[in-house]
Amino acid sequence: MSAALASVLRSGAPETEQLVDDFRDLAEPVVRQAEGKDFLAQWQAMADLGVLRLAPPGATAPGPVTRSLAMIEGLGLAGADPGLCYALTSQIFGMQFPLRDAVGADAWQRVADVQEGGALLCHALTERGGGSDPFSMRTRARREGEGFVLDGAKTFITAAPVADRAIVFARTAEERSPFALSAFLVPLDLPGVRRGETFTKTALPTVPMGELLFDEVRLPGSALLGRQGSGLAVMASTTAWERAVILGYALGPMRRLLARTVEWAAERNHFGRRMGASHQVAARVSDMALALHRSRVQLYAMAARLDAGTPTRLLAAEAALTKISVSEDYVRLTGHATALAGVRAFLPGFDLAADLASPAAALTYAGPNDLLRVNVARQLGLPVEN
Template structure:
């Protein structure tokens, strides 16, 4: 197995890291996507990194895409903005690219990759979070398409979205084939996005409810086939649970850099903090968690690139990275002391942003259940 990066990968990572540091400031705390920032993400290739070039994307595989998001997670202190880009690409653009018709891809993907439009994934419902097989939203067959009725909750990018990738029950009682996936455009009659939720972190990625009321969706906007919604969703989750969480690998790297700078510069009791074993040990643990989770994530991406996507590898990666990022953020706040507790330090924002990583894309305990199931337990 090859653990090194090619010169092209290194150059791409370095370019992305430099661009992120130069272009993007820490989040303001005000909910919402800044249009200028979103277009810049498109120009820098983040919003279409894994989409085919003929639709405006970069054509990168899973690992190369993850490296780009890792660089942005490290270089951009506005984690919410990078998360919004990842949700847009992996939960929306990739399902359209992999399951949409040619005409749908040609109509939607170029603007999505360029940052001219925003996409949001509408799966979660008030009574269907971890259990996505019990969707109350329905899609009723009519001439030429479907009528959608229902409410989705916790829709990342929802208030700003121009396109929604959503899922609805078309065949109750059909088990694994009960749900169908759709791409719904914001201007369609019967689509209403609610006001942004107040959230603990990631303010730059606004989230809201989205309601569909008698919303007509033409047949051409179906992703895959009728009843294939679970397949579409699980494929998007493979992308999301691997490549999206690369941004949290980058966040861990940024926190370690900040902690090392702090403990080597600050002195207490006549010597640098770094000379206290309890301090250095804490940073060693941060580094250990980072490198362990990084390897799991790279392996999951590598398997996708080999056309051998693995549910176990994806779940292990997501669990390890999200838990490591949260633990690392707590350590960073402790190492920075009072400064780390202050807004504007970077550490407290990273802590708030890291909490969500253990909840969305399948909570940590759900990942443990997936892992147990894959082990035959």
């Protein structure tokens, strides 16, 4: 790898870069051994490496969020399956950190064991009718004594077929008001909980996606996250965390794809010269480096803001911009690599085979980019609503 490429790839603080490299080296043999095993066996192997363990709040630099992001990048660089990395990243940043640092100590104590890998969480918001509009949700929780009774269904949920507990959003009031929704931590072995359909995905196929069905599920009052009616606030926190750093899982695959494409363009002969001697090819490679550089800088900047204790409500616009920017750069970078690989991009047996669906899925999950653009414009003062 050239010095210039290496320096594009190492634009962070030295101790963070060291952590990425150390974790890549630690993970490489484990990733190789875990290859081909089922999802839960691979999950446990990654958990045994410590990737799900959060550093204590206030840990010295690199802070806990930066540390977790660096470990995820190292794991991706070691060649871990992107679907597995996505699922780990989604649990760490979209569930573990918000439960620990935003929702409260009680909630965290009930799930802290997930850091050892023996139990999995999922985030159950979307329903068959749609995901973008939370107020269209039909899942309901009605008060009964000290507790609640939950009815409904959540669909297209990452890890639902294998998860042990779910953060479930449900309607606790009928109107379309900011206080109509509540969030619950639901053990998935309770009477009345069933796993519905499992969906085969073209994107990130390693991690299963499924449906959760709730039929008169009795929940104790302690299942409530926050207070009754604070579901939208919990959702704002989990989604801001997710949007800020979930695309960290893409950094490893982006770096690997750039390095492999540079190698390929440098070695392949075309028209009596090296392919990489074409300015058009060189421009595509530069655009790939630009996409990666921009993504890395933004993701680590978000991690630093979270480590500094910035409340997620102040980060909503920046988190949305980061999610839009990195997901679109991931798609762009993969598009350039696909063009430069020619036919090999479409042959699964070749190491230049491209996965276009997984980057494209990032345009949709954690909030479709079109809707996030509207949110950002609203926060800037435009009179625009979804």
